[in-house]
Amino acid sequence: MRSTDSPVLTIDGLIKDVGPLASLDGKMLRVVSGLSMTAGRGQITALLGANGAGKTTTLECAQGLQRRTGGTISLLGADPDSAGADLRSRVGVMLQDGGLPPSARPIPLLRHVAGMYRNPMDVDALVERLGIAQFGRTSVRRLSGGQKQRVALAAALIGNPEVLFLDEPSAGLDPHSRQVVFDLIAELRDAGMGIILTTHLMDDAERLADYVYIIDGGHNVAEGTVADLLRHDHSTDTAITDRTLFFDAPPGLEFKDVLGAGLQVLETRAGSYSITGALGPDDLAALTAWWAARNIMPASLRLEARSLEDVFLDISGRDLR
Numbered sequence: 001m002r003s004t005d006s007p008v009l010t011i012d013g014l015i016k017d018v019g020p021l022a023s024l025d026g027k028m029l030r031v032v033s034g035l036s037m038t039a040g041r042g043q044i045t046a047l048l049g050a051n052g053a054g055k056t057t058t059l060e061c062a063q064g065l066q067r068r069t070g071g072t073i074s075l076l077g078a079d080p081d082s083a084g085a086d087l088r089s090r091v092g093v094m095l096q097d098g099g100l101p102p103s104a105r106p107i108p109l110l111r112h113v114a115g116m117y118r119n120p121m122d123v124d125a126l127v128e129r130l131g132i133a134q135f136g137r138t139s140v141r142r143l144s145g146g147q148k149q150r151v152a153l154a155a156a157l158i159g160n161p162e163v164l165f166l167d168e169p170s171a172g173l174d175p176h177s178r179q180v181v182f183d184l185i186a187e188l189r190d191a192g193m194g195i196i197l198t199t200h201l202m203d204d205a206e207r208l209a210d211y212v213y214i215i216d217g218g219h220n221v222a223e224g225t226v227a228d229l230l231r232h233d234h235s236t237d238t239a240i241t242d243r244t245l246f247f248d249a250p251p252g253l254e255f256k257d258v259l260g261a262g263l264q265v266l267e268t269r270a271g272s273y274s275i276t277g278a279l280g281p282d283d284l285a286a287l288t289a290w291w292a293a294r295n296i297m298p299a300s301l302r303l304e305a306r307s308l309e310d311v312f313l314d315i316s317g318r319d320l321r
């Protein structure tokens with residue numbers, strides 16, 4: 001587990017059992033089994049894992065919404081299970097299902113919530129920033145998923161929290177709203193807020209997170225900055241420089257001897273090729289020279305680095321989705 005100068009949240013060996021469950025003949029089910037993490041001020045920390053990995057349960061234990069079975073949690077220096085209103089006023093929470101009252105209207109609701117805090121954010125500015133004005137007087141039950149998500153984010157932020165929890169922040173958002181939300185989250189981080197989010201979208205983690213905990217089966221399987229995770233092969237504990245070059249060219253080409261050793265060349269279907277491995281500039285130069293000598297112009301050409309999806313596949317042997 002990493003150490004941060006100024007942690008807002010520290011979880012050590014979290015255990016959470018649920019039940020007893022009829023589906024398990026009255027036995028308990030362990031849904032989080034020894035998870036540890038820390039999140040710092042002025043940082044975005046992501047819990048990344050497939051559906052059912054235990055991310056939401058972990059966050060809810062950290063917020064004191066669920067009681068843990070074991071382990072320790074310190075949220076802004078306090079135990080969330082025994083803390084009172086003072087701690088809650090310093091923490092913003094955006095839950096996965098929004099948690100908004102269905103008959104409320106967004107703008108009056110946000111004004112009401114703002115009135116409960118000593119030092120709230122400016123409601124009008126937040127409404128404007130998150131594009132809430134167009135549906136600000138429509139009842140929550142009539143809003144689309146993405147509109148509810150933006151209101152839920154505004155409600156989580158209105159109290160000007162020191163720590164912000166976001167459960168799947170981009171769920172239901174169209175590309176424009178997603179950009180607006182991501183820009184705002186990054187700005188709040190830069191202003192010093194400690195932000196903890198869960199996601200099963202590697203793209204969210206890659207774009208937002210300063211530090212990522214990959215969670216599988218209720219415990220940590222890897223952690224690091226996105227760059228660290230992408231550079232490291234967790235199965236062999238070695239550095240990775242792999243990239244893949246994809247291109248379309250005439251079918252049946254044989255250019256293995258053109259490239260350095262250790263590269264894997266595949267013709268995935270007639271005329272569609274991929275070359276994977278520690279591709280360097282010399283390989284690209286050799287390949288393009290070989291094409292030039294034969295007057296071959298690829299119809300398409302794309303170079304891709306590893307993604308967090310590949311990291312997750314290496315570690316768990318299955319896809320993130």
Ligand SMILES: Nc1ncnc2c1ncn2[C@@H]1O[C@H](COP(=O)(O)OP(=O)(O)OP(=O)(O)O)[C@@H](O)[C@H]1O
Nearest residue numbers: 018019031049050051052053054055056057058200
């Ligand atoms: N009260 C409960 N009763 C039965 N099973 C539960 C209960 N709470 C959690 N679980 C199970 O525990 C596992 C972890 O759930 P959790 O919601 O924490 O996962 P998650 O990583 O947030 O997944 P998602 O990305 O789908 O939200 C899931 O398999 C879930 O079905």
